[in-house]
Amino acid sequence: MELNTKFMKETFFIVMKAIPVTLEITIFTMIISMVLGFALSLKKIGRKKNHLVNFYVSFVRGTPIVLQILFFYSLLPTLLNYILNIVLKLNIKIFDINPIFYALAVFVMNTTAVLSEVFRASLLSIGQGQMEAALAVGLTPWQAMRRIIIPQSLTSALPNICNTTVNVLKSTSLAYMMTVQDIMAVAKKQAAFGYNYIEAYLVVLVWYIILCTVIQLIFRVTEIKVAQYKQGKRVKVLKIQGLRRFSYAGIKERAQVVWR
Amino acid sequence: MLELKNVHKSFGDNEILKGVDLSVNKGDIIVILGPSGSGKTTLLRSINFLERADEGTIDFGDIHTSLVKAGKKDVYRIRKKTGFVFQNYNLFANKTALENITEGLIYAHNYSKDEAREKALKALRLVGLEDRADYYPSQLSGGQQQRVGIARAIAPEPEVVLFDEPTSALDPELVGEVLNVMKDLAKSGITMIVVTHEMSFAESVANEVIFMDGGVVVEKGTPKEIFSRPKDPRTELFLRRIIRKDYDYVI
16 A cells, blocks of 8 residues: 555645635634623523523533534525525525535534533632622622623633634534535545545644644643733743744743743 | 611521611721621621622711612712722732722723822832732732732722721731731721721720621720720620630630
8 A cells, every 4th residue: 555645745735725714614613602602601600590501502512513513404504495585585595505604503503502611610710709809999790890800711711712622623624514615525525536535634634733733822822921910920922933932832931021 | 977777688597687787987997896607797798789788778978878779870889989808808810919909990980090000009108019019919928918908998098998807818927017007097097997806906996896796786885995894795705705815615
């Protein structure tokens, strides 16, 4: 058995062109889910128990994402078509909608549930005293949330948000089932011409490692920057020259402690 | 200036306050004493609505309202007229010492950033921590954190500062620095209501001592009256235990 390296090189660059699709799904999913997830987490820490929220979270957690994708991809277009065109008679071409939106819908649904738990835990980790102190100095509950509680809880949630992002990025490889042309789908298509599946999968594998590593690095740098108050140091990340220095150790080496 | 009447509060079946009255004049240093569970802290917290009482009224300057049904507006006005010092400091962990103080000045009292900074630095100077302005709470000792807490409470020049056991979470050797700051404040004429177990502070600084037990005010008077001639046996027992360390049990 021999690897077709020429094919791999070609595929590497062809697959690269599909990265924007993968990243788009990941980034938009994260942005939308962060907002929704945070709102849900506020609902969860409230006194009233909301059964709908609980049901939703159990549903998402209790079913495989592959099943969710297949289910909603079969259900959503038909359902939308029925509601919009047959009931409301709007005459919209549902079946021409870019499948990327269906992918987004499924991933947002999934990630919102995960993030709502992440935020709930991080909000609970901030002591009641912080809120009381903020109220005592005269802030409104919303000001207290925005200026004191949310910044602290985001900081403690960052490692989990990073995890979730990486998970979403990896799950986007399932979007090919919805005919979304992400890196997985493109690679599979390339492989199909000459049955070079092993080579194609190797290439995708490398790409996922690269993407995930970059995401983790970005989060790590952010973490260091926003968690200054925890270490009790004012850390300034100095100019970063070269990729090696983009590592955690490199940043630590170069971090300068500035006492004003 | 500040008057609370008939304050009741229960947590579940547990009635913590059973009709407490409190009256404070400008410049008063009032120390509230009592065994734990007697409702001292709850009384203090219901003044600035950290705790909603079940019954009672508050008269504070030109505000006359119910402790139960007070609207948002009155609550915010009262909170701005009071400073609160917490037992476990409760400094904003994500803000420096200076920002801890400017936060309320800017966002609740509507000072400009520069004015707020100036006022905050002045307050830090009063507690002797001007050089720690840019430190985060995690970099400060307990005593320093509590002094920042005091600076945060006094910076907006509130009419009353409420102290909720400000030294009881501190290591013994750090209690002194906080008490000294409080003594200085008392001399400067600030009105203070202090819940504490520091008898020496009560004796030397207070002009009125209130002894609470079981959710009611048992006795009140000048420190001299309370400490040397307690009328109620409960007061006497409490003082004997705390001051004379006169425990009637054997280990």
